[in-house]
Amino acid sequence: MSVRVQEDDFDIGAEIDALCEGRVDIGAVVSFTGLVRDMGGGAQLSSMALEHYPGMTERALETIEAEARARWPLQGVTIIHRYGELAPGARIVLVLTASPHRAAAFEAAEFLMDYLKTRAPFWKKETTEHGGHWVDAREADDLAEERWRQ
């Protein structure tokens, strides 16, 4: 399955190998890995909880993947998104794209991330020594998604 929603961590190198295995027609593979980041503000991040909407999440990711495949000549796509309790520095999401050409692989990976940020039903709650708070959606993410619709 090219779309996976899981609590477990993933192995980027193994996922890239799986995408390319036995093929000699791929010219470019782009990976994007999102990590739990401590913003370095006043309060230290102790953990991040990722909640999602089982069922809808998989559907949303599959729809996003199909849209990317319709727009670019992709030879492979992998999307893995974790949920649950994650420590600072932990991997959250992996997007892989494979294509004959680098421009398509780059654009499709950016597109997938931009769409995923605004359309996949995930919510993040950060916990610091001052307690927990839900991460607000960023206007920058909406703008990033919009540019693909022009």
Next chain:
Amino acid sequence: MSVRVQEDDFDIGAEIDALCEGRVDIGAVVSFTGLVRDMGGGAQLSSMALEHYPGMTERALETIEAEARARWPLQGVTIIHRYGELAPGARIVLVLTASPHRAAAFEAAEFLMDYLKTRAPFWKKETTEHGGHWVDAREADDLAEERWRQ
């Protein structure tokens, strides 16, 4: 060293781990991997020889890296370029960028690849059953580089 020119293969997962090790401030890691591609034309590719200009190659890659770091808030950059005899499907080049934000990581990785294509002294010779031929520089690569100068 964040820039390496080598005959040996590289391990993408291990390189990403090395870039992120012990850090909790990185939000996004983008990798680009370029592979030896059989174009699927009349003649099957049997191998690709990558020639380079030792000394100048390292200097060119370090200059390209410094330019990317000056343009984007990067927390880490890795550039590995192989030379020598490579089989179809083999990895040629790896570019990694780490940043707090995904847009910077994506843009810097694209920039590095575009510059590397036109400014790093590598030359490719493909061998098929019909013999060997030097790969021509692509006008598309020159155009891709030019867009960063606007």
Next chain:
Amino acid sequence: MRVLYFAWVRERIGLPREEVETSAQTVAELVAELRGREERYALAFSDLSALRVAVDQEVVGFDASLTAAREVAFFPPMTGG
């Protein structure tokens, strides 16, 4: 009809899901019914501009029909990736 709540909507209402008997024809009518129930619902639905809704796992507007709907979910804007 199954109604789901996520993130701070779930926290404010105090449960992740419930079965709701309703004759609401639209999401907006369902919201009005829920608001009338208890303070915690009124609080959760006090600012609809901060909320998103999905009917049968598709994001829709608050004017969307509930005809044949089996599952409605309320949540804040998504923050995946």
Next chain:
Amino acid sequence: MRVLYFAWVRERIGLPREEVETSAQTVAELVAELRGREERYALAFSDLSALRVAVDQEVVGFDASLTAAREVAFFPPMTGG
């Protein structure tokens, strides 16, 4: 002065590098001297638009000065990545 050749320039000339005694003041003058040597040099340098040149590992134009230059390299446009 050390002169290097790469890719098909190397193949046409038949060697990867050589020491050249020259009083050429610019790359263009060096090219003119090399062209006059032998047929294989004339062939390698027949179309300068297909060639690039680096002086001391910096890409320059064919009008570049060779004053204080230690290393000159001729090669086709780069095809890395």
